[in-house]
Amino acid sequence: MSAVDQVRVPQEPKFAGTIVKSVFFTPAGAIAVTVILLFAVIAIFAPWIAPHDPRAQSFLSVNAQPSSTYWLGTDQFGRDVLSRLIYGSRNSLIIGFLSPVFAALIGGTLGVLAGYFGGIIDRVVTRIIDMLMAFPELLLAILIAAALGGGFWNVVIVLTVAFTPGFARVARATTLSVKEEPYVEAAIAAGVRTPMIIVRHIVPNISAPIVVLLTLWTASAIRLEATLSFLGIGTQPPAASWGNIIREGLSNMFATSWPILTAGLAITIVVMAISIIGDTMRDALDPEIN
Amino acid sequence: MARYIFVRLLDSIPTIFLVFTLVFIALRILPGDPAIAVLGDYARPESIARFREQFGLNDPLWLQFLKFLKDMVTLNFGNSFTKGVPVMDLIKYNLPYTIELTIVAMLIGIAGGIPLGVWAAINRNKAPDVGFRTFSLIGYAIPDFYLGALLLIIFALNLGLFPITGAGSGFAERMHHIVLPATTLALLKIAFIGRLARTSLLEVLGKDFVRTARAKGAREPRVIYRHGLRNALMPLSTGLGLSVLSTLSGSVAVELVFNRPGLGRLLIDAISERDYPVIQAGIIIFASIVVVVNLLMEVVYALIDPRIRVK
Amino acid sequence: MTNLLEINDLCVEFGPAGHAIKVLHNVNLSIAHGEAVGLVGESGSGKSITSLSVLRLLSEPPGRITSGKIVFEGRNLLDLPRSDMPAIRGREIAMIFQEPMSSLNPVMTIGAQLSEAIMLHSEQNESQRKKRILELLKLVGIPEPEARLKQYPHEFSGGMRQRVMIAMSLACDPKLLIADEPTTALDVTIQAQVLDLLRQLRERVGMAVLLISHDLGVVADVCDRVVVMYAGHVVEDADIASLFDNPKHPYTRGLLSAVPSLSDTRERLYQIPGSVPAPGSVKRGCPFYDRCDLRKDICNNEMPPLHAHSSTHKAACWVTSSDAEAVSQSGVTT
Numbered sequence: 001m002s003a004v005d006q007v008r009v010p011q012e013p014k015f016a017g018t019i020v021k022s023v024f025f026t027p028a029g030a031i032a033v034t035v036i037l038l039f040a041v042i043a044i045f046a047p048w049i050a051p052h053d054p055r056a057q058s059f060l061s062v063n064a065q066p067s068s069t070y071w072l073g074t075d076q077f078g079r080d081v082l083s084r085l086i087y088g089s090r091n092s093l094i095i096g097f098l099s100p101v102f103a104a105l106i107g108g109t110l111g112v113l114a115g116y117f118g119g120i121i122d123r124v125v126t127r128i129i130d131m132l133m134a135f136p137e138l139l140l141a142i143l144i145a146a147a148l149g150g151g152f153w154n155v156v157i158v159l160t161v162a163f164t165p166g167f168a169r170v171a172r173a174t175t176l177s178v179k180e181e182p183y184v185e186a187a188i189a190a191g192v193r194t195p196m197i198i199v200r201h202i203v204p205n206i207s208a209p210i211v212v213l214l215t216l217w218t219a220s221a222i223r224l225e226a227t228l229s230f231l232g233i234g235t236q237p238p239a240a241s242w243g244n245i246i247r248e249g250l251s252n253m254f255a256t257s258w259p260i261l262t263a264g265l266a267i268t269i270v271v272m273a274i275s276i277i278g279d280t281m282r283d284a285l286d287p288e289i290n
Numbered sequence: 291m292a293r294y295i296f297v298r299l300l301d302s303i304p305t306i307f308l309v310f311t312l313v314f315i316a317l318r319i320l321p322g323d324p325a326i327a328v329l330g331d332y333a334r335p336e337s338i339a340r341f342r343e344q345f346g347l348n349d350p351l352w353l354q355f356l357k358f359l360k361d362m363v364t365l366n367f368g369n370s371f372t373k374g375v376p377v378m379d380l381i382k383y384n385l386p387y388t389i390e391l392t393i394v395a396m397l398i399g400i401a402g403g404i405p406l407g408v409w410a411a412i413n414r415n416k417a418p419d420v421g422f423r424t425f426s427l428i429g430y431a432i433p434d435f436y437l438g439a440l441l442l443i444i445f446a447l448n449l450g451l452f453p454i455t456g457a458g459s460g461f462a463e464r465m466h467h468i469v470l471p472a473t474t475l476a477l478l479k480i481a482f483i484g485r486l487a488r489t490s491l492l493e494v495l496g497k498d499f500v501r502t503a504r505a506k507g508a509r510e511p512r513v514i515y516r517h518g519l520r521n522a523l524m525p526l527s528t529g530l531g532l533s534v535l536s537t538l539s540g541s542v543a544v545e546l547v548f549n550r551p552g553l554g555r556l557l558i559d560a561i562s563e564r565d566y567p568v569i570q571a572g573i574i575i576f577a578s579i580v581v582v583v584n585l586l587m588e589v590v591y592a593l594i595d596p597r598i599r600v601k
Numbered sequence: 602m603t604n605l606l607e608i609n610d611l612c613v614e615f616g617p618a619g620h621a622i623k624v625l626h627n628v629n630l631s632i633a634h635g636e637a638v639g640l641v642g643e644s645g646s647g648k649s650i651t652s653l654s655v656l657r658l659l660s661e662p663p664g665r666i667t668s669g670k671i672v673f674e675g676r677n678l679l680d681l682p683r684s685d686m687p688a689i690r691g692r693e694i695a696m697i698f699q700e701p702m703s704s705l706n707p708v709m710t711i712g713a714q715l716s717e718a719i720m721l722h723s724e725q726n727e728s729q730r731k732k733r734i735l736e737l738l739k740l741v742g743i744p745e746p747e748a749r750l751k752q753y754p755h756e757f758s759g760g761m762r763q764r765v766m767i768a769m770s771l772a773c774d775p776k777l778l779i780a781d782e783p784t785t786a787l788d789v790t791i792q793a794q795v796l797d798l799l800r801q802l803r804e805r806v807g808m809a810v811l812l813i814s815h816d817l818g819v820v821a822d823v824c825d826r827v828v829v830m831y832a833g834h835v836v837e838d839a840d841i842a843s844l845f846d847n848p849k850h851p852y853t854r855g856l857l858s859a860v861p862s863l864s865d866t867r868e869r870l871y872q873i874p875g876s877v878p879a880p881g882s883v884k885r886g887c888p889f890y891d892r893c894d895l896r897k898d899i900c901n902n903e904m905p906p907l908h909a910h911s912s913t914h915k916a917a918c919w920v921t922s923s924d925a926e927a928v929s930q931s932g933v934t935t
Contacts, residue, residue, distance in 0.1 A: 246436060
């Protein structure tokens with residue numbers, strides 16, 4: 001092992017792990033985490049929890065009111081609302097969690113490379129990021145979804161593209177500031193090779209803001225997927241997603257409003273819980289006047 | 291100052307160009323033959339050939355792209371595939387409704403949001419502030435279409451106070467129809483703008499010159515408004531620009547919920563019908579509005595901030 | 602003759618009611634009419650907090666004045682309702698701060714800000730105010746004042762901005778000017794100019810000044826008397842000459858030794874070993890104990906009281922006080 005590898009570097013105090021742990025210290029944070037875990041359990045164990053097949057239609061019990069068989073009633077196709085809600089959580093949550101992660105990986109890499117190497121790569125990447133970020137996410141998503149159509153993976157692609165610029169920008173900014181830190185300059189001067197520097201020094205230090213952003217944008221992603229599904233360009237029926245449950249429920253509004261009310265409530269609660277977690281983490285990262 | 295605006299204007303051109311390129315690529319290169327999409331899977335080969343000839347789909351891509359650019363710049367959007375009428379007519383009909391909705395929602399949002407935000411900032415961490423922050427949290431989480439559907443169900447369906455669909459004709463009726471959709475968007479605006487106002491004001495109130503103002507003997511209201519809010523206007527103006535953009539995108543879903551005509555509605559319907567000329571036009575118009583709003587945002591900021599205005 | 606300002610046993614705490622930390626311990630300070638007093642100490646000594654307390658500009662959460670009196674012209678300011686303070690600020694007592702860069706409102710013209718200072722406390726009309734403003738700008742040495750009125754703070758240099766701040770503070774002829782580190786953020790040459798200005802103004806206008814600084818040199822330039830603070834306590838209070846010739850507190854001696862001079866032949870600059878204790882960490886005894894080379898056991902157990910070495914020289918130190926007593930008892934004069 002060369003002397004270079006034995007260089008001890010002081011770690012930044014605001015490490016990703018510390019931030020995550022801080023969430024549990026606030027009552028709101030703890031409740032939010034519990035709620036999310038609850039939903040996660042429901043989504044994972046959907047086949048065991050759902051009382052009926054979400055796609056099973058029954059023309060005998062169309063638009064039924066809540067009863068002991070159908071806890072939340074049925075929709076216009078006679079499908080059990082509760083089961084659709086439970087299965088819907090899978091699509092809504094998985095797409096919501098997956099897309100920001102992809103976006104963080106791609107965007108983060110782009111941002112770090114742009115920030116670290118500078119020069120033409122930086123200028124081009126920044127330009128593209130700025131242009132993309134000038135657009136509201138929804139419009140960007142609509143454009144891409146218009147071309148690709150709906151469906152699970154298409155939506156994942158759409159959302160990933162929508163969030164990548166944001167991650168790239170933050171990764172780049174943090175990389176730029178970390179690059180100026182004395183210990184990085186020392187490492188470079190000592191001859192540590194570039195990939196090593198990036199992995200050992202840059203990445204750990206951008207992990208905290210990336211984690212915060214990841215959380216906050218998971219909330220946005222879930223909302224965005226719901227909106228796309230509502231507009232008809234997201235998750236396609238008969239697959240259930242909280243967004244398209246509301247879409248179908250809207251045209252059926254006069255008969256029963258349970259699908260709309262419950263699906264929307266689910267979205268709101270989940271997004272709120274994730275936002276609370278994200279906000280708590282962000283405050284731990286950068287205690288502001290809030 | 292004029293130079294600043296000019297430079298910003300020049301800056302927007304590459305963005306518009308990027309949008310044109312993306313739209314072109316999205317609709318031509320990605321899978322799906324428009325001829326089949328419009329004429330159906332069982333269309334005769336001759337019809338398909340004629341369709342492709344008519345819409346220039348057989349020309350080399352670069353030629354198509356140039357024609358496309360020329361058309362876009364001269365606002366020649368062609369005719370709708372599915373409706374047959376000039377796309378421009380469709381836009382002229384629908385765009386005003388969207389603009390109307392956006393403006394009303396923004397006005398209510400600003401009128402409600404800024405005072406609430408200031409009130410919350412002044413009473414930091416006390417009851418009004420906590421209440422507002424909770425409201426704001428919900429406002430950020432609730433999907434716009436859900437809120438719209440809720441309002442629709444409660445006020446139109448069950449209470450019958452408002453019409454369920456459409457936009458109405460004549461001023462009074464249009465105002466009546468716009469209440470629920472605009473309120474939906476406005477509530478979310480109030481949450482966003484209010485939160486922004488609160489944060490900006492709190493940040494400014496922590497600055498040194500505010501301390502100087504107090505040391506001079508200024509009373510609290512003067513400190514908050516003349517010194518605090520006046521300086522908070524700058525970040526607020528940027529936020530307002532973003533808010534306009536988000537209202538615009540929110541209007542798409544709200545138009546669907548309330549069955550209102552509008553640009554968003556037009557676009558979404560066109561997407562499901564694969565009506566390419568309309569999709570193209572819709573996206574480009576939306577994108578242009580976005581670019582213009584961004585530009586305006588920067589200009590307003592430059593006007594308010596003397597550090598930029600007075601070089 | 603009564604003093605213009607008397608701070609008696611001022612105690613200030615920071616933090617939530619249960620776990621508050623005391624940051625000012627029985628601070629006593631007085632300023633006579635027209636007198637210039639310097640308040641000296643390192644960061645964390647409590648000098649800024651003391652000065653902010655006079656005008657009650659402390660952020661009330663988390664800060665809190667727990668006991669003591671601040672008597673200005675016979676009135677205890679702490680007894681007044683908070684709403685009465687704006688009438689005093691700027692008019693009877695004015696204050697200027699350390700960062701001229703950020704202490705002026707960036708979106709208001711200089712003219713408007715100066716005008717505001719006058720308007721807040723008088724009924725003068727616009728042209729009267731303008732006349733007064735131009736007078737003030739000339740007084741503080743700003744060239745071409747007419748043209749400057751419509752300019753914004755970012756168009757001024759640091760030194761100029763500080764002069765504007767001074768002009769603003771003088772607008773209503775206050776009896777006392779509190780200057781909190783007015784030159785710290787400025788270059789040395791500008792620093793000299795601003796101090797010059799303060800001295801001239803004092804001579805011309807007869808205003809009392811409380812000059813706060815961590816730099817003894819700055820204070821020596823302008824002040825008649827100096828009060829030295831350490832960790833929230835007043836440790837020495839003396840007229841300028843006595844302080845420099847014959848400091849009675851080990852901390853003051855340390856500060857004076859640390860000032861390099863051209864005739865210095867030492868190889869390394871002197872530095873008081875150790876560092877300032879964190880607020881609330883010293884439970885009893887003299888806060889300087891850990892760094893003091895004269896320390897005795899009693900210093901660790903009990904806080905020394907201010908001992909009057911002469912009518913104009915007080916110091917809070919067991920060792921030097923008992924030395925002084927021993928000396929006076931033995932009949933030898935110093």
